[in-house]
Amino acid sequence: MNQIKLTTGGIVIVRPAGELDHHTADSIKREVSRLIFGGKANAVIWNLGSLQFMDSAGIGLILGRMRDLGAVEGGTVILNPSPTMKKMFKLSGLGSHLMEGTEEDAIKRLGGILHGK
Numbered sequence: 650m651n652q653i654k655l656t657t658g659g660i661v662i663v664r665p666a667g668e669l670d671h672h673t674a675d676s677i678k679r680e681v682s683r684l685i686f687g688g689k690a691n692a693v694i695w696n697l698g699s700l701q702f703m704d705s706a707g708i709g710l711i712l713g714r715m716r717d718l719g720a721v722e723g724g725t726v727i728l729n730p731s732p733t734m735k736k737m738f739k740l741s742g743l744g745s746h747l748m749e750g751t752e753e754d755a756i757k758r759l760g761g762i763l764h765g766k
Contacts, residue, residue: 653680659691660759662752666699671706681714691723694755698729708741726755 651673652664661684663677684690693714697703715725727738727746738747748755 651677653677655684655689656756658756658760659689660756661685661690661693662696663693664696664699665703665707667701669700669703669707669710671704674706674710678710678713682717685714685717685721685723691718691721692725692759693718693723694726694728694752694759696728696752696755697731697734700731700734703734703737708737708743711743712741724759726758728752728755 650666652662652666654662654664656662661681663681665673665677669677681690681693685693695711700707711725711727718725725746726748727743728748728750730738730747735747738744748758
């Protein structure tokens, strides 16, 4: 089951589980974009620790939401991807957004990114 949570600081935490393909990516896309364009979100943490499979739709989902966040100069963290996913993200030019750790660590990192630290 996929979880999407909005923190009080305007950070969306997305926890996809199982498989992330074009079917699940579309529903996540709608919800996260709604939060961004509704002025409620200024950053997204993609916690991939419970994800077993992701196809190109997953990368497109993350890239598209990064584009959406550009309007609010928001940040993105891709948290705990599998080794295979990590390679895909690095090849896609997203290596600087990768992180291992907890959601709290990612929130701290975004705090620095969002405030120029």
